[in-house]
Amino acid sequence: MDHFQLKNGVLHAEDVPLSAIAEAVGTPVYVYSRATLVRHARVFREGLSALDQPHLAFAVKANPNLAVLSVLQKEGYGADVVSGGELTRALAAGMAPADVVFSGVGKTHAELVQGLESGIGQFNIESEEEGYELAAIARRLGKTAACALRVNPDVDARTHEKISTGKRENKFGVPLDRAGAIYAALAAEDGLDMRGVAVHIGSQLGDLEPLESAFTKLGALIAELRAAGLSVTHADLGGGLGVPYKPGEVMPSPADYGAMVARVTSGWDVRLTFEPGRVIAGNAGILLTRVIRSKRSGNGPPFVIVDAAMNDLARPAMYGAWHDIEAVAPNGNRMTSHVVGPICETGDTFAMDREIDALAAGDLAVFRTAGAYGATMASSYNSRGFVPEVLVDGDRFAVVADRIPADAIMDAERVPDWL
Ligand SMILES: Cc1ncc(COP(=O)(O)O)c(C=O)c1O
């Protein structure tokens, strides 16, 4: 069920009219639905119900807002983090250190120390070099680091090239054909508890077949490691499940995904970890914006200039991504428009030649499916501030991240007195 729906002609988030949020908080503003986050968290878990005690680790990168993490923590989710900052957030949101997995191809020395000192559940090691560095730190601190080795299965995830992570030429993981030797070498290191393997082939996957192929390769690796006398008790299958961005777009359901996982991993005898991000948060959020004005240039459709821009929602400029655009108070008319932000780049374009609800200066509109990789990818380009975030729960809402105005960002800058 969609918790962003028209009621009495006005688009609501749950029971709150988006116009009331715009009035109270201003625009642009990200708006999340708690009910949707909870529903997605449960649907994903139910999809895996055939598995024994799966470990669910929300990919914090998708939406690191503390209130969002707190909703998921209450649903029993841990966290997949890729930086010290994300680790700090996961713990601040109440996630148990043991439920945190630390992924990432370039964990710094300080981040490895932070992970060890926090007592996180698992490091996903992405190179032999990282493994030796972690082992040395663990020995120095008198700790043991539980680790999985992330492998690169050389599978084409059939998604956007910039978010594809499982091809041989991508920077992630260790090559499958070297994984056995690296695992054995790291298992011999004091300070490391090599307990499993991990794989993540990319994001916004619309097809289960590449995932199945990667998991099948991982299963073969587990058998190879065990045959060599090595212990494997855990496997991390990453995230990546795609979500619909356009009406009518069909994506594999968590149930389909879970059935495939159950079939492929049958007999593995490991505890499985999952790192869903987008599938939980993507359709739980929108970016609410107001039309500044429309202009015409030439004979083409009008440019509808909104107050949100590529610095607030980077996905269209970065990946050519589609976000549905709807009026908050549609008047029934439709028009073909270009929808753009105010930034001084042609790339600051949300839609070209798209038929959308008719929008005039002052009207409110939303970009859908902005709950994942939205606010978190914002920048202050063009000296624009950071957009606030609001969480809705039934008929109430709270600002869960303040707007950071451009002058507050400027306050962190200094002109040296020798200038
Ligand atoms: C290691 C890892 N785990 C999990 C995710 C989450 O992916 P998604 O949001 O597609 O579920 C990502 C991002 O692609 C990732 O790099």
Ligand SMILES: N[C@@H](CCCC[NH3+])C(=O)O
């Ligand atoms: N930022 C990407 C997803 C990256 C996934 C990172 N592991 C997007 O918006 O689609």
